[in-house]
Amino acid sequence: MSTYLTKRFVYMIVILIAASFLIFSLYALTPGDFISGNIKLSPERKAELREIYGLNKPLLERYGLWMKHAFQGDFGFSLAQQKPVLKLFNEYIWNSFLLAIVSTFLTWFIAVIVGVVAAYKQYSWFDTLVMIGIFAAMSIPSFFIGLYLIKILAVDLKWVPPGGMLTTGSNATGFAYYSEVLHHMLLPVIVLTLLGLGSLTRYFRSNMIEVIKQDYIRTARAKGLKEGKVLFTHALRNALLPAITLVGFELPALFGGSLITEKIFNWPGIGQLYIQSFSLRDYPLLVGFTMFIAILTVIGTLISDILYHIADPRVRL
Incomplete structure (x- = not known):
């Protein structure tokens, strides 16, 4: 090692x-x-x-x-x-990280559960609805989803604020501050989760369909194991192996994948600062951010290789 x-x-x-x-x-x-x-x-x-x-x-x-x-x-x-x-990164990057880490967790959590159930119930009405939702999520642009949700949830129903990280003029501190931030980040998190959910759910579904047809799955069922244990213990572990390679791209995507979303919702993150720098031709900032994404990509690739070896010791590093 x-x-x-x-x-x-x-x-x-x-x-x-x-x-x-x-x-x-x-x-x-x-x-x-x-x-x-x-x-x-x-x-x-x-x-x-x-x-x-x-x-x-x-x-x-x-x-x-x-x-x-x-x-x-x-x-x-x-x-x-x-x-x-670097000072600008320190001021803005944690706001982007907050959005990205929450949306990434929700995306993987929902994709694993929905992908496993859809594969188990292949060709059922649930699987059909999932596939329709997958292709819809992959086809609709992020700016359209964002603007549509702002129109429905923020303007018409007034359930959530339309943008920003805090209410204008807010001096909230402590629990009130965190509650206000969570309230404002609902819409951008929903959009980022929907954008990543389609392709990842399809990936898990196709992997699970291949795995549950293997002989050792039939053997586990023949031993009398509960179906939930067969799916989420025996089958899911092997279905996750190909998905580990995606981890290498998730790390840079935490900061580079929300550029448009941050702009739509006026979220004060590094993505919005990056887009503003393009119009101003602020090349030192553009070079620094692009180099930061390159570093994350290389580190993420190394982490995915190590995780793959840990998950399947038969694979040599």
């Missing part, structure tokens, strides 16, 4: 260095930036700022300086927000 982890760590470093150069180059070579697009600045002031921030230097020199600072924990300075990139 230690030898494997050492090799993977070396591979991770090489992959991240290559990814960092590609990410930095793509943004650096993109025409325009925050300074050149600011019409309030005079040409002399623009030239001065470009000199201060090193934007007039060659690409390789700029990349070398960025990597040097990155190894020291400095991913750059946001020109639009006038704050260090």
